[in-house]
Amino acid sequence: MSEHDYNRESYPPAPNFNPVPEMDIVKKQSKLGIASFILGLxxxxxxxxxIVLLSIVSVDYAAELSNNGTFDPETAESMVSNPSFILPILLMFVFIGTSFVGLILGIVGACMKNTRKAFSIIGIVLNALLSLGFILLFFLGLLAQFAA
Known part of the structure; x- marks a missing residue:
């Protein structure tokens, strides 16, 4: 045997040893993505x-106003101070805040490595739709206020 047979440079380098091939790694759903999806729903x-509750309350007050035939400031004032009118409005703001938190969780969940991103993406879409819809309704209300 010659010295060349035992030379390290004559052998090809060993391939990288990976005990678990890339295909065998099972990705789990992102818990943040699932939370985002649930918050969006x-x-x-x-x-x-x-919105349905506000519509029902508004129709009741509109019927009461139309029965009189004239505008009564006391009736309008009682409508605004009625808890059945205020509570849905406050809850809408709570749901917008929840949607904003869900949007942030969805974005963070979509940025995580080695996780599935389906629930994160669905959560981002649901929460963004609600947030953008609320902003659109807000600006339409402002335009209606100035148009009147």
Whole structure:
């Protein structure tokens, strides 16, 4: 045997040893993404319920105002101070805040490595739809105020 047979440079380098191949790693769903998805669903359903409640209360007061035939400031003032009118409005702001938290959780969940991102993406979409919808409704209300 010659000296060349035992020379380290004559052998090819060993391949990188990976005990678990990349394909065998099972990615789990991001817990933040799941939380974002749940917050998005709760926020949207709650927001819709608040809109329905406000519509019912407003129709009742509109019927009361139309029965008189004239505008009564006391009736309008009692409508604004009525808890059945104030509570849905406050809950809408709570659901918008919940949606904003869900949007942040969804973005963080989508940025995490080695996790599935399906729930994170769905949560981002749901929470962004509610946030953008609320902003759109807010500006439409401002435009209606100035147009009147």
């Amino acid at each position: 709760v926020s949207i359903i709650g927001f819709i319920v608040c």
